[in-house]
Amino acid sequence: MHDISRHVKKYKVLENIAKIDHLTGVANRCTLEKAIIKNWQECIVDKQPLSFILIDIDFFKLFNDNFGHVKGDKCLQKVAQTIEDCLPSKDSLVARYGGEEFAVVLPRSHVSNAEMIAKRIQEKILNINFRDIGLPANVKISVSQGLACEYNNQYRTSEALICAADTALYRAKSEGRNKLCIR
Ligand SMILES: Nc1nc2c(ncn2[C@@H]2O[C@H](COP(=O)(O)OP(=O)(O)OP(=O)(O)O)[C@@H](O)[C@H]2O)c(=O)[nH]1
Numbered sequence: 001m002h003d004i005s006r007h008v009k010k011y012k013v014l015e016n017i018a019k020i021d022h023l024t025g026v027a028n029r030c031t032l033e034k035a036i037i038k039n040w041q042e043c044i045v046d047k048q049p050l051s052f053i054l055i056d057i058d059f060f061k062l063f064n065d066n067f068g069h070v071k072g073d074k075c076l077q078k079v080a081q082t083i084e085d086c087l088p089s090k091d092s093l094v095a096r097y098g099g100e101e102f103a104v105v106l107p108r109s110h111v112s113n114a115e116m117i118a119k120r121i122q123e124k125i126l127n128i129n130f131r132d133i134g135l136p137a138n139v140k141i142s143v144s145q146g147l148a149c150e151y152n153n154q155y156r157t158s159e160a161l162i163c164a165a166d167t168a169l170y171r172a173k174s175e176g177r178n179k180l181c182i183r
Pocket residue numbers: 023056057058059060061062064068069070071072073076098099100173177
């Protein structure tokens with residue numbers, strides 16, 4: 001008889017590798033894309049809002065240059081955990097979108113609610129301290145955020161929603177960083 005449980009265990013490990021960002025432990029880009037498609041369809045059918053936030057660490061190259069990539073990696077882990085701690089419900093999701101960029105999907109969340117969550121994320125990230133990884137107490141980071149919300153067919157596709165959040169993020173960066181812009 002085959003030992004099925006060994007295969008099931010292996011499958012679960014592989015499934016996790018496929019869904020999770022290895023460094024930070026949050027969802028990876030592939031999981032994010034699936035979640036957006038699923039939530040987009042559900043929110044349109046149910047006539048519910050869908051909010052999307054892009055979050056990018058400010059001057060992260062400088063953090064790496066000053067403290068090294070290993071501490072940079074730890075910083076990414078702290079940021080991912082902080083964002084996750086700020087999420088309101090089981091069906092909301094944080095994912096690593098790219099290098100030092102994260103995305104948040106907030107199904108059934110109006111722009112006012114998403115704004116509140118984004119502000120909480122902003123504040124908590126400003127308060128992260130790095131003493132436990134051997135950095136001085138005065139080391140601080142900030143993020144820039146772009147928020148867009150689909151409601152009442154404002155955007156034709158989920159790609160257009162993402163694009164709007166990206167444009168808002170670009171504005172937050174160009175207006176000086178440590179800022180939330182809403183599209
Ligand atoms: N440690 C570490 N660094 C990463 C990782 N992925 C991307 N980065 C770094 O993130 C930095 C991004 O730098 P830039 O795109 O210049 O952006 P920035 O310095 O954050 O500046 P702004 O976004 O304009 O505020 C680069 O130094 C990358 O090497 C990673 O997995 N680990």
